[in-house]
Amino acid sequence: MLMRLARICGTAALLLADLPSSFAGALTLTIPPGAEPEVVFDHARDACEKFDVPDVPVRAFRVADGSIRLIASHWTNRAMAGATLDSLRHPCDIVFEGAGNDDPSAFDDRGWIVSTYTLDGKTVHALVHNEFHGHKRPALCPSGQYMDCWYNTITYAVSTDGGRSFKAPPGPERFVAGVPYRYDPTRGKRSGLFNPSNIVRRGDYFYTMMTAAPQGGQRAGVCLMRTDRLDDPARWRGWDGRDFTVGFVDPYHASGAAADRAATCTPIPGLTRLMASLSLHRPSGLYIGLFTHRGKTGPGTDPVDGVYYATSPDLISWTAPSLLFPTPTTLDKGCDTLPVVYPSLIDPDSPSRNFEDTDDDAYIYMTRITMEGCKTGWTRNLVRLKVRISP
Structure with missing residues (x-):
């Protein structure tokens, strides 16, 4: 699945079109060539119980000592912690x-x-x-x-x-x-x-x-x-x-x-x-919103499931959704897929204590679900994938 998702991502970016004149410029999000998903939380390896799963979009913040805490939990909420986003551990403390x-x-x-x-x-x-x-x-x-x-x-x-x-x-x-x-x-x-x-x-x-x-x-x-x-x-x-x-x-x-x-x-x-996610792109001053969606990518095309994005100068006026990469989601009701949900944009280099903004390089964090028959299962892994942002 990791290799298949990476291949899909590398060819899937679309340009925004028909932007209103109030926008200073369009943004294009792409997956860099060769980028592959990295597993951040492996349910089989890291879960403290069956229901210990990433069931909401990732949120991260820096604490006073400079370390990072990341929360993407279920109703029994736990947090990952580490010196950097590359070194997080998942303790079982609630x-x-x-x-x-x-x-x-x-x-x-x-x-x-x-x-x-x-x-x-x-x-x-x-x-x-x-x-x-x-x-x-x-x-x-x-x-x-x-x-x-x-x-x-x-x-x-x-x-x-x-x-x-x-x-x-x-x-x-x-x-x-x-x-x-x-x-x-x-x-x-x-x-x-x-x-x-x-x-x-x-x-x-x-x-x-x-x-x-x-x-x-x-x-x-x-x-x-x-x-x-x-x-x-x-x-x-x-x-x-x-x-x-x-x-x-x-x-x-x-x-x-x-x-x-x-x-x-x-x-x-x-x-x-x-x-699922809001982030300010500092170079352009535009906000980026991420979400899963099922939509057409052009006139006469069939609807495509995937991770989409839109941009806004003020959080109120938004562009139409643009496909970042196609992937099964929980919207397609497939029984043999590995759907992705809750995409969230995080830039490890963000100067914000709350990772609320980004430069031109960041990661998309998302939950990948293993289906059990035709129902969403409890084996859910958190993965991240590099993304590039350009005008």
Whole structure:
């Protein structure tokens, strides 16, 4: 698989086309000739248990002593650590885990650390993808099906020891963002806001993107939110189509005027897939977004599954998706493939403590899944592949 993926990558880059005039220039992402995927986490070698897998996009940060911590974990969150990105080790220490609370209003069932940001290498702020699994509680889910009773919110956790352990505030104080509707076991489909991207700083604000499921006044798509205070979960504001005015409402604990406000975010035009990674390309000043996608690469062509990218000057106006390299993904529903998910761009030479920017050379980190029959299996490896960025 490694050699096959490398051969595919070497011939697959496409130029961006039809850029709006507001862009200073287009970016082209390519896989350098001869580049081959490198295994960062081998499930057979490194996993501490069956479910110890890279189940979210990679996030990395430098701690105060100059070493690096990297998180790409499952609901039992662990972190890799080392002096450099080339020397990471995977200890079995648990850095964060949800409490498995049976009450959806607690926002504390199963949680994945999906976004991290630190200003000093000591205090690390985190956004948590929090899933309430109603199907695990028969009385709360008539169908007993995961997707029917999946209620999702984005919550907050913080580490004061350089990312060695994270804690969440109690109850409603951890709530960051969600839909203004309570858990509904009869809905028959997933509900909420999901999978925030990494956090990037732009001026005085910190930004992240997340995926929204359609429900009531909430439209489906990719939303953008920002804050000026990472340590205050209530300060995040979503984009409303013109400005950042959406104050997210906790449907269980809001009172007064807030309880009557159906606060929903407006999806960013043109983005339909989970934005797994955001990175500022320093030479051009353009942001690069990475995601898996199934799309056409030209008129009259068949849709292609693969890792795609788009660029933006401001995180709001984005180019159309361009194929970086074709590869099986979980979108094609293949039974005999080795799909790739969660591509994330990281430049080892980034001057940012949070690896939120890149020069012309970086790595794409991604999870490769081994299928078990026609279902995604638990053998999941983290690999990285060199990428070149040019105007």
